Amino acid sequence: MANYKCKSVGIIGSGIQGICSGLQLIKKGIPVTVFDRYDPLSSEFKSASYGNAGHFSPYAVLQFNRPDILYDVPKMLFSSNGPLALKWGYVPKMTQWFLHYLKNCNKKSMLYTAKYMHQILNLSIDSYEEIFREIDTTNLVEKKGIIYVWTNQNLKSRNLEIKVRRDLGIEQKLLTQKEILELEPNLSPVFDSGVIFESAMHAKDPHGILKEIFKLFLKKGGKFIKEDIKSLKQISESETVIKSENREYSFEKTVIASGAFSKNLTDQLGEKIPLDTERGYHVHFKDMAHLISRPVIFLDRGFGMTPMNQGLRAVGTVELGGLKNPISKKRIGYVIKCAKELLPQLKEHEDEWLGFRPTLPDFLPILGPSLKNKNIIYAFGHHHLGWTLGAVTGKIVSGIVADEKTNLDLSPYSSSRFK
Numbered sequence: 078m079a080n081y082k083c084k085s086v087g088i089i090g091s092g093i094q095g096i097c098s099g100l101q102l103i104k105k106g107i108p109v110t111v112f113d114r115y116d117p118l119s120s121e122f123k124s125a126s127y128g129n130a131g132h133f134s135p136y137a138v139l140q141f142n143r144p145d146i147l148y149d150v151p152k153m154l155f156s157s158n159g160p161l162a163l164k165w166g167y168v169p170k171m172t173q174w175f176l177h178y179l180k181n182c183n184k185k186s187m188l189y190t191a192k193y194m195h196q197i198l199n200l201s202i203d204s205y206e207e208i209f210r211e212i213d214t215t216n217l218v219e220k221k222g223i224i225y226v227w228t229n230q231n232l233k234s235r236n237l238e239i240k241v242r243r244d245l246g247i248e249q250k251l252l253t254q255k256e257i258l259e260l261e262p263n264l265s266p267v268f269d270s271g272v273i274f275e276s277a278m279h280a281k282d283p284h285g286i287l288k289e290i291f292k293l294f295l296k297k298g299g300k301f302i303k304e305d306i307k308s309l310k311q312i313s314e315s316e317t318v319i320k321s322e323n324r325e326y327s328f329e330k331t332v333i334a335s336g337a338f339s340k341n342l343t344d345q346l347g348e349k350i351p352l353d354t355e356r357g358y359h360v361h362f363k364d365m366a367h368l369i370s371r372p373v374i375f376l377d378r379g380f381g382m383t384p385m386n387q388g389l390r391a392v393g394t395v396e397l398g399g400l401k402n403p404i405s406k407k408r409i410g411y412v413i414k415c416a417k418e419l420l421p422q423l424k425e426h427e428d429e430w431l432g433f434r435p436t437l438p439d440f441l442p443i444l445g446p447s448l449k450n451k452n453i454i455y456a457f458g459h460h461h462l463g464w465t466l467g468a469v470t471g472k473i474v475s476g477i478v479a480d481e482k483t484n485l486d487l488s489p490y491s492s493s494r495f496k
Contacts, residue, residue, distance in 0.1 A: 083329050083480075084315075085107070085328045086110075086328055086329065086330050086331065086332060086478055088109060088110070088331070088332040089319065089332065089333050089335050090113060090336060091111050091113035091116075092124050092126040093287055093290075093464060093467030094336070094463065094466075094471070095111055095335075096111065096287060096291050097208070097290065098332055098456055098471040098474040099294050099299050099471075100290060100293060100299070100471060101472050103298055104297065105475060110301070110326070111294075111301050112304050113301075113303065113304075116303050117288055118291065123430065125357075125432045127287070128357075128359050128430045129357075129392070130359075130372065130381055130392040130464075131279045131280035131281070131282075131385060132223055132465065133277060134198070135199060135277065136247045136248070136277065137462055138192075138245060138247070139191055139242075140187075140190055140440035140460070140461075141440060142178065142183075142187055142190055143182070143187050143234075143237075144182060144184060145231075146182075147182045162394060162397070162405070163396070164396065167397065170399060171353055171397060173349070174351045174353045178438035181438055181440075186439060188241070189489070190441055191241050191245065193441055197466060198462070198466070201465050201468065208293070212290060216281060217280060218278055220278040222276070222277050223274050223372045223373075224273045224373045224374070225274075225374045226270070227377055229270075239251070248274065248276055249272050249274055253270055254266055254271075260371075261371075261373060263420060279384075280464070282385060282386045304324070306320065307320055307322060308320045308345055309345070311331075314452070317330060317452050319331060330452045330478055331453050332455075332478065333455050334457060337433035337434065337457075338435075339455070340352040348447060348492055350492055352437055352457065353397070353437075353438075354399055354400055354433045354434065355395045355460060355461070356396040356398050356399075356432070356433060357433075357461075358396075358405075358408050358409055358429070358431055359393075359430045360429055361426065361427050361428040362388050362389040363388040364388060365423055366384035366388055371384070375415060378415045379393050379394055379395060380392070380393030381393055382420070387428070389416075391413065392412070393415065394408050400433055404429065435463070436458065436460040437495075440460055441458070441489055442457065442458040442460075443455040443458045443490055443492050444473050444490040445477060445487055445490055448493055454474060473485070
């Protein structure tokens, strides 16, 4: 296969995973067409790549498959003021997800997830820096670190996180309350201590960055078609077909990078992947971004704030409720309440947004070919870290499509783990 070169690729999804994958494939000289019902350059584009917290988080190796969190889940679910919520009518649809989650919620699985999240997170910033050298990031990226704060209520969990990161060699600097307030003097001292990840950076406008990467993709010869894709199939070893309501398109290989919407397509392919949705919220406090210099996350609340060009973006909560339930005013209220707890100076909010995080029950993404259709490649399930992992996912996916060798162990990200 040394002289093999893929003839054409269709990508379903124009979020950060799809556009970064398309860009890397174009760089390899492979013709690429991206499909989405929304144009990334339009104001109607409101996906997770628009509304996320904007953090580039290479340190975030620990996820929710932790036994210490499992014990707190019932308490959080039955609290109207907690960081976790559930649309109870949606529970029956999540049965398989919950069963897989319980199977993966133990110390061994937690450390396995941490190890293989670290493998790709460790490459995430360098992968973005390569792209940033080719686009204008003026007033779009800031490198001042990211702060996490907490109270003394869950110190056992905080010590676990610190130890796992230390064991993996992740840079972190523990801070006292006084040291945090020296860095961010406008914060209310409702926390006891924290940590700063000094090498981390954040987006001042995630959608602005996506648009710049998308324009680079088009400049290098990539194509975009505004179509709502309804189905796809592999019809031979060298042909896949993508269908919208009115047309069909033929490519040698197809990449599914549709985030939380990917499951509809994988179900059609006969793979029962337990992908589901964590619903996340944001609001903006206009003209308030100056109150903090960098993102601040309050772990006890499952909530954070990021200074952005649109204002101070307050983001957070995990709501399990699928793609079709309406926005929850209670969740919006929770985010606002948390923001004003840390920054009592905040006034009126605007721009209430609901987004969908594609989440798998072991909290590893799926990166690799479909089990039954080798020319259909999966790139979804990045949960809270889709923004951080966009650029490195693009490099990995382009290598898979081009049948290139890699030093990475990609087996943990295969969909075969859910057979």
